[in-house]
Amino acid sequence: MSRLVIVSNRVADPRKPAAGGLAVALGESMKKTGALWFGWSGEIIEEADGGVPGEGRLHTEQAGNIELVTVDLCREDHDAYYLGYANGVLWPVFHYRLDLGNYEPGFAEGYRRVNELFARKLLPLLRPDDQIWVHDYHLIPLAANLRAMGCRNRMGFFLHIPMPPPLITATIPHQEWLMRTLFAYDLLGFQSDADLLNFSHYVQSEAHADVLPDGRYRAFDRTVQAGAFPIGIDVDELIRLAETKEGSQMFKRLREEYSRRQLLVGVDRLDYSKGLPQRMRTFRELLTRFPENKNSATLIQIASPSREDVDAYTNIRTEMEHLCGAINGDFGELDWMPIRYIHRTVARKRLPGLYRASRVGLVTPLRDGMNLVAKEYIAAQDPEDPGVLVLSRFAGAAEQLKEALLVNPYDIEHTAKVIQQALHMPLDERRTRHAALLQRIKDQDIHWWCRTFLDTLANLDLPPLLLDAK
Incomplete structure (x- = not known):
């Protein structure tokens, strides 16, 4: 059985009571197959290794048969990637608050740089049959970076926040590049049918995507499946x-x-x-x-x-x-x-x-x-x-x-x-x-959500192809 690799902005030990909803949701699947969970350590170092942004050090911890691997971020990367583009631009815009967006030049570059860092640090840890599940708006371009580095694993992405309508999405700086990178995944998951519809409208109007049967979209020489997978509770x-x-x-x-x-x-x-x-x-x-x-x-x-x-x-x-x-x-x-x-x-x-x-x-x-x-x-x-x-x-x-x-x-x-x-x-x-x-x-609890998404990803008949991340 394939190992599950989870990638999210933060990592939590699923054995701890305060681990949070994502850890609870994924704990059952991770324990069955063994797993790797990768993300930011939460630590900010004032200067990156060698004084170069984007070169954080790795930390590894074993939680039963789950390997927790985290990477530090330097102050410059954290401020541009996390405070800047992710939470200063994407969070307010995806929640329809254009007035609260902070569109400072340089944020997008920091966001790209940290996603490239994650991909570079994660790639050597991957096995050929790993199934990768990336979570949320912090890491939208991660699959495109992994593909550019030669990764051919099955990859799914789940957006935990709303997907806005096309005209709101179009206000995001570098939105053409950002939305293009979604096509590096094999499966995209959204919280609701409304979010899925907004994605469909966007890729048809902005990317001229072809809508194929069974919820598939074709653009940028890639085919991606998309669906609504409403997350539940235990x-x-x-x-x-x-x-x-x-x-x-x-x-x-x-x-x-x-x-x-x-x-x-x-x-x-x-x-x-x-x-x-x-x-x-x-x-x-x-x-x-x-x-x-x-x-x-x-x-x-x-x-x-x-x-x-x-x-x-x-x-x-x-x-x-x-x-x-x-x-x-x-x-x-x-x-x-x-x-x-x-x-x-x-x-x-x-x-x-x-x-x-x-x-x-x-x-x-x-x-x-x-x-x-x-x-x-x-x-x-x-x-x-x-x-x-x-x-x-x-x-x-x-x-x-x-x-x-x-x-x-x-x-x-x-x-x-x-x-x-x-x-x-x-x-x-x-x-x-x-x-x-x-x-x-x-009927649609947190275990149903996890099982349904991963089963859909595992059963897709879509061989991964390389994608230019630029």
């Missing part, structure tokens, strides 16, 4: 977490403390894509338009720190603190604060108890590739007395979770009305909606 693990000591204690404590209240919950990274200021304004509208919620509805909003060295994130933190303070000042009582705002990371083992204690889960991003909090909220509910998920139609999860209450987070007034509907939804309707949602996330 539903059974989440249910177990809800029943652990920490999860149960959190649930009981919140139920006792808020026995006279109705809890709403939001759990997000503090990111401008998550629609948090709009959510706070919507909660204010809920209290204003439906005053019976005063001294009753309480929103617990967890906003985990994220990229705090970037101006856009500093600005949204300031805005959130101002909004939450103003709402609590205008509506709060001595024994009731409308919003409990927490700007830190809450332990994962405690979250299921928080989800289960909340009558309404608010997942209202302005744009999101998938959003797994929506699925976690569903999995954590008591089927006999479940809460209601209010979900942005602009989250990738909305394609699967149609029984949630779907909203446009830009429409503050209407979203407030939908939240009111969720707070007063009859038990029978809550049970019916939850049963359908729970079955769907079980």
Whole structure:
């Protein structure tokens, strides 16, 4: 059986509890065949080996039969590749925030340089029958660099963030080169049918690609298969977490403390894509338009720190603190604060108890590739007395979770009305909606996602060809 090679910006030890969703998803497949996981070490060295950018040193660690290999980045490469092109250009543009893009000359060159570094360091570690799976926007051109160096392995790529429409994609500096490099892969995976459609429209309009049967596209003398593979969660693990000591204690404590209240919950990274200021304004509208919620509805909003060295994130933190303070000042009582705002990371083992204690889960991003909090909220509910998920139609999860209450987070007034509907939804309707949602996330869980993508890649009848990466 072929060895699995995973390449991502960061590497996590799948044996550790805090390894994250990708490690959980891939752990089962990696343990079966043995695996190599390659990526950035997280270390920034002030000067690269020999004083030359792009020459980071390798580190190797064994995790059972999984080899973890990482490479250091020098300051210049990190700032141009990670802070610059990946998170200063691709992240905002792919989330439709053209106004927040930082199009400084030199970022694209640093992005190319680090992807070439990854390819150069990875290539000697590969075996002829390895199956390679590359993850996310940081490493889009990696396959093209590997092909140029002679690699003929099967390679798949999965985009964890949204794929924007053609005209938005066209604003990316060097977008022609970037999109061309996608054709060095054998299989492209997207979170949703909408993302796949945006890719299809782009390559037809900009690259004049031929659309072939069975989801294949032909351009640049290469054929690539593309499909939607919505990522899921480990539903059974989440249910177990809800029943652990920490999860149960959190649930009981919140139920006792808020026995006279109705809890709403939001759990997000503090990111401008998550629609948090709009959510706070919507909660204010809920209290204003439906005053019976005063001294009753309480929103617990967890906003985990994220990229705090970037101006856009500093600005949204300031805005959130101002909004939450103003709402609590205008509506709060001595024994009731409308919003409990927490700007830190809450332990994962405690979250299921928080989800289960909340009558309404608010997942209202302005744009999101998938959003797994929506699925976690569903999995954590008591089927006999479940809460209601209010979900942005602009989250990738909305394609699967149609029984949630779907909203446009830009429409503050209407979203407030939908939240009111969720707070007063009859038990029978809550049970019916939850049963359908729970079955769907079980059918398409994280193991289904991993298995489906890798089986599709392994069974493709597309011999790899060399591609000029320039």
